[in-house]
Amino acid sequence: MSEAEKLGPDYELDLGWMDQTGPWDTRAEEGRNGLTLADIQVGEYGRVPDESDNQTGRPRGSAPRSGSYRIGNYAVRTKSEIWLDNASFLYEEALQRQWSSATDVPWHTIEPLPDDIEQAQCQMATFLTEVEFVAGDVPARWVSQTTPDFFEARQLLTAQVMDESRHMDVFRKRAMANGGGLMAATGATSGFVGSIDLSRDFTEMSARLHISGEGAVLTIFRMGELMAYNDAEKAMYRLCAQDEARHVAYGVMHMRYMAETAPERHEEINCYFDEAEAGILSGSANPAGQAPILSEPLAILLGGGIAKFDEGFKKLVALRRRQIQEYKKRVVSAGFGARFENGRSRINEILEQAAAA
Ligand SMILES: [Fe+2]
Numbered sequence: 001m002s003e004a005e006k007l008g009p010d011y012e013l014d015l016g017w018m019d020q021t022g023p024w025d026t027r028a029e030e031g032r033n034g035l036t037l038a039d040i041q042v043g044e045y046g047r048v049p050d051e052s053d054n055q056t057g058r059p060r061g062s063a064p065r066s067g068s069y070r071i072g073n074y075a076v077r078t079k080s081e082i083w084l085d086n087a088s089f090l091y092e093e094a095l096q097r098q099w100s101s102a103t104d105v106p107w108h109t110i111e112p113l114p115d116d117i118e119q120a121q122c123q124m125a126t127f128l129t130e131v132e133f134v135a136g137d138v139p140a141r142w143v144s145q146t147t148p149d150f151f152e153a154r155q156l157l158t159a160q161v162m163d164e165s166r167h168m169d170v171f172r173k174r175a176m177a178n179g180g181g182l183m184a185a186t187g188a189t190s191g192f193v194g195s196i197d198l199s200r201d202f203t204e205m206s207a208r209l210h211i212s213g214e215g216a217v218l219t220i221f222r223m224g225e226l227m228a229y230n231d232a233e234k235a236m237y238r239l240c241a242q243d244e245a246r247h248v249a250y251g252v253m254h255m256r257y258m259a260e261t262a263p264e265r266h267e268e269i270n271c272y273f274d275e276a277e278a279g280i281l282s283g284s285a286n287p288a289g290q291a292p293i294l295s296e297p298l299a300i301l302l303g304g305g306i307a308k309f310d311e312g313f314k315k316l317v318a319l320r321r322r323q324i325q326e327y328k329k330r331v332v333s334a335g336f337g338a339r340f341e342n343g344r345s346r347i348n349e350i351l352e353q354a355a356a357a
């Protein structure tokens with residue numbers, strides 16, 4: 001019996017769906033890096049609306065269906081609120097550079113360390129586990145708030161969530177890999193880190209998370225070589241830095257797009273940078289003023305033990321200065337450099353003081 005006969009003798013094929021297509025005769029061609037998201041932005045399918053009225057989860061470019069529920073009730077439906085020009089590129093990069101915290105970190109290279117170093121490393125690992133938890137949780141919330149018409153930006157956020165999940169587990173693994181364990185929660189998530197989650201707007205969130213928060217963490221990861229005592233720790237910081245650079249790039253590229261397409265929001269966005277700088281300055285200007293649970297482990301790791309705390313502390317001051325310099329570069333690159341020329345930002349003052357010290 002044929003499949004059609006199984007449906008019953010009176011069944012007639014409908015085939016109405018065959019007339020309901022998006023633009024037809026599409027032939028997306030793979031490029032040098034395979035068939036990427038950029039390669040399928042062909043004709044109508046590549047057109048991203050400035051405003052999206054899609055509330056039904058309809059894939060961009062497909063034929064609409066009448067009588068659909070409002071599936072998503074998406075809050076983010078204005079392109080400038082979430083878009084960045086190179087979302088497709090960053091997404092493909094994220095896919096190609098996924099790594100395994102189980103097998104890409106040479107865990108066997110970890111050997112017993114002096115107690116103070118092990119404790120400092122475990123305290124840092126505990127802190128970073130907390131931070132990475134927020135870094136995954138917050139973008140995840142915004143994924144479901146965004147219209148599917150902006151799926152490139154949306155999928156890049158989904159890729160970030162996967163990255164952060166791995167960061168969270170790699171530091172947890174480090175805490176447990178060498179006779180130590182998790183130490184006290186630092187409470188980082190109740191201060192600035194936690195405030196990221198209170199953002200009412202995606203761009204506000206991105207300024208806090210991508211540019212300010214993850215920017216500062218990226219500097220720490222980039223200096224990971226100085227805090228590492230074996231190849232496993234080196235690999236851990238290096239691989240995380242690679243992912244983190246992509247997350248920071250999201251924020252910078254989004255801000256740039258926003259600066260170009262929504263000049264009416266300049267003032268408001270400068271307020272987010274004011275807030276970010278207040279946080280950075282209070283920590284960077286005076287590392288000693290930071291909670292010991294955050295500054296002491298870093299200084300001990302950078303110096304090489306409690307006995308070399310002073311040396312480590314000097315390196316910590318240099319790390320904080322580098323965090324500010326890199327933050328400033330990002331804000332300039334995002335199109336908001338005027339704040340450093342017109343006296344709005346206090347960053348220059350701090351950098352000059354640091355240079356004179
Ligand atoms: Fe991360």
Ligand SMILES: [Fe+2]
Nearest residue numbers: 135214244247
């Ligand atoms: Fe990140």
